[in-house]
Amino acid sequence: MKLAALLAVVASTALPVSVHGEAAGRIPEARAIRACTGAGAYWPTMTLALQENTAWVACKERSRVLRLSLPRGRRTATASLDGQVIAVTVGLGSVWALDSGSTLYRITSKTARVTKRIQVGAAAAYNIWIGAGSVWVADDQGAALLRVSPSSARVVARVPVGDGPADMVFRGAQAWVVTHRDNTLYRIDTTTNAPKRLGVVGGDDDAAERLALLGDSLWITGRGIGMIEADPGTGAVRRTVDLDGTGIDVVAAAGALWVPVRTAAVDRTGFPTMTAVRRVTADGTVSTVATARGRVDVHGLAAGLGSVWLADNTSGFLYRLPT
Numbered sequence: 001m002k003l004a005a006l007l008a009v010v011a012s013t014a015l016p017v018s019v020h021g022e023a024a025g026r027i028p029e030a031r032a033i034r035a036c037t038g039a040g041a042y043w044p045t046m047t048l049a050l051q052e053n054t055a056w057v058a059c060k061e062r063s064r065v066l067r068l069s070l071p072r073g074r075r076t077a078t079a080s081l082d083g084q085v086i087a088v089t090v091g092l093g094s095v096w097a098l099d100s101g102s103t104l105y106r107i108t109s110k111t112a113r114v115t116k117r118i119q120v121g122a123a124a125a126y127n128i129w130i131g132a133g134s135v136w137v138a139d140d141q142g143a144a145l146l147r148v149s150p151s152s153a154r155v156v157a158r159v160p161v162g163d164g165p166a167d168m169v170f171r172g173a174q175a176w177v178v179t180h181r182d183n184t185l186y187r188i189d190t191t192t193n194a195p196k197r198l199g200v201v202g203g204d205d206d207a208a209e210r211l212a213l214l215g216d217s218l219w220i221t222g223r224g225i226g227m228i229e230a231d232p233g234t235g236a237v238r239r240t241v242d243l244d245g246t247g248i249d250v251v252a253a254a255g256a257l258w259v260p261v262r263t264a265a266v267d268r269t270g271f272p273t274m275t276a277v278r279r280v281t282a283d284g285t286v287s288t289v290a291t292a293r294g295r296v297d298v299h300g301l302a303a304g305l306g307s308v309w310l311a312d313n314t315s316g317f318l319y320r321l322p323t
Contacts (some may be wrong), residue, residue: 023209027277029290030310030319033073037316038062040298043272044086045127046309048300048318051090051109055318057300057311058088058097065097067112068318070305077112081105091130092150101215104137104148104154118153120146130169138165138260145177147193157193161186167211169218174231178220180207185218198235201228214252215282221247221259223267227280241284248272251305254323258289260298260310272298277310277321290321 038061047058054076055068065088067077083099090096094115095107102125106116126140134156135148146167147157159209162179166182169176173187177195185203186195201209206224213219218240220228226243227250228235245261252258260274274297277290296319300311303323310319 025298025317025319026292026294026312026315027290027310027319027321028293030321031073033068033070033320034317035059035068035311035318036062036064036066037308039297039313040084040134043209043297044084044299044313046087046089046300046314048302048309049088049090049095050302050304050309051095053269053305054109055302055309056088056095057088057313057318058085060084060100061084061312063099065095067109068293070320071309079105079107079112079114081114082117086125086190087128089128089130089135090131092135094131094150096128098125098137100125104128104135106150106153110128116153119147120148120155122146124166124215124279127166129166129168129170131171133173134190136168138168140164140166143179145188147277159188159193159195161188161195162197166207166209166222169211171232174232176211176213176218178211178222179207180209180222183208185220187232187235201225201230201235201237210247210249210254212250212257214255216259217282219252219257219280221250221252223270226261227257227259229284241280241286243280243286245275245278248274248298249301251301251303251308253305253308256323257301258301258308258321258323260301263291274298277308 023292036059044060065079083101085097097105104118104123122139124141138145145159162184165180166180178188185198209222218230227241229238248260257280297314299313308321
């Protein structure tokens with residue numbers, strides 16, 4: 001059976017749900033909570049954000065963001081948006097969501113009400129982050145980051161980077177960005193918005209897509225890449241860690257890195273379909289903490305409440321893995 005057909009069969013398998021919102025998911029080691037389906041043909045980028053005991057999950061095809069109570073394992077509110085929502089994050093006193101039409105939404109945490117719509121003018125909006133007192137939007141086709149002031153609700157800077165900015169992390173007055181088409185790492189001085197090109201990570205056939213900071217290193221995953229450890233000052237690659245698969249996403253939690261991985265065959269399709277979650281310590285030791293049984297797609301990854309949380313918007317689950 002061809003891979004695409006096999007994935008379709010697995011995805012169609014029905015799963016039982018309890019009356020309290022927990023479900024019999026496809027990661028035996030994890031607690032599963034029903035969230036939302038509808039990832040679409042071009043899946044969303046970052047559908048999960050945590051805020052204390054609450055999770056916010058972006059439902060792309062349904063044009064809404066769900067608020068979930070994590071202790072109760074159920075939905076408590078819904079924010080309806082105008083377009084297909086592809087990313088969500090939390091910070092600066094609000095929830096922020098981004099749609100594929102380049103609209104940035106400000107949402108109140110308490111009422112889940114949209115209070116501001118900001119047209120950021122991206123050629124192809126891709127992702128959002130909070131850092132250095134601002135909201136940052138990736139313009140995937142525009143090779144730039146758009147910095148939005150939360151007070152004026154306007155784009156206050158357009159920072160040029162490489163082709164396809166994909167992920168961003170912050171520490172102090174500095175930020176790092178990796179681009180997924182030319183595999184370039186940049187460092188940005190957030191006080192001046194000046195970018196500095198550090199170097200290339202990954203090969204010609206790779207796509208560097210996700211970043212995390214742990215200790216004095218940057219850790220990078222993506223298509224064709226297990227895990228790359230890089231120097232945040234120079235961008236020099238220190239080593240590559242073999243994950244027995246390629247990394248889909250990465251988050252730092254409990255002194256280690258947590259990485260959902262996929263097979264080489266799935267990697268070639270571009271699907272974010274994981275086989276397992278690996279735990280990587282700073283010395284490069286790799287262990288398997290969870291294994292997928294059936295199709296599990298990774299559309300969001302976050303750490304909080306002593307756990308790692310994984311959003312699958314294909315099957316409609318939010319998974320919790322204790323750290």
